Amino acid sequence: MRRAVQLLVRGAAVVGGLVSLAVGGWLLWLLPGPPLAAVLGVGPVDGVVRVHECHGNTDSEGQSDGTGCTGWYTPRGAGAPEREIVLDMAGEKHDQGAEVEVRTAHGKAYELSGGAVQELGTGAGLLLVPFLTLSAWLFASAGHGRFGDGEGFFFAGLGGLILVIALGFAAGLVVGIGTAVF
Helix, strand or coil: CHHHHHHHHHHHHHHHHHHHHHHHHHHHHHCCHHHHHHHHCCCCCCEEEEEEEEEEEECCCCCEEEEEEEEEEEECCCCCCCEEEEEEEECCCCCCCCEEEEEEECCEEECCCHHHHHHHHHHHHHHHHHHHHHHHHHHHHHHHCCCCCCHHHHHHHHHHHHHHHHHHHHHHHHHHHHHHHC
16 A cells, blocks of 8 residues: 555656756746847847937836837848847947847847846746756655645745846856847
């Protein structure tokens, strides 16, 4: 009987860990993943935005959220129509008429920007750490054949959240310096 319970716990823990990883990965891909890839410069440039105006963005609570610009987007592909687009999380306030190479995600344009890397990278990490922590606890429980005490995993998750904030700041700083130098 005890062996059957251990097998049942192991199976449930492994399935739960895999589901947790899948949900975390899906949420990462759905929410901050594409904009983060765009601001990191992953892949070829999608097109050029001819800036019409730049302004300060605010979030839903009225706090400053960087610089946003509006303009006309010209895709690199031949025959694709121009359209109006928002250059979200711009690295700086661009002058009217400036042309900025961008990558697109979720209907917005993004350029390489340290502030955007910091914000989106931190958001992605804060989203992913709880799922990774839960999966680690479930896989450890599967290895022991019983659901163990999760206190150590809880504190590791809290440490991971703090580390994500620090790494987001450092990545934003490195990208900001890199864009300024190059």
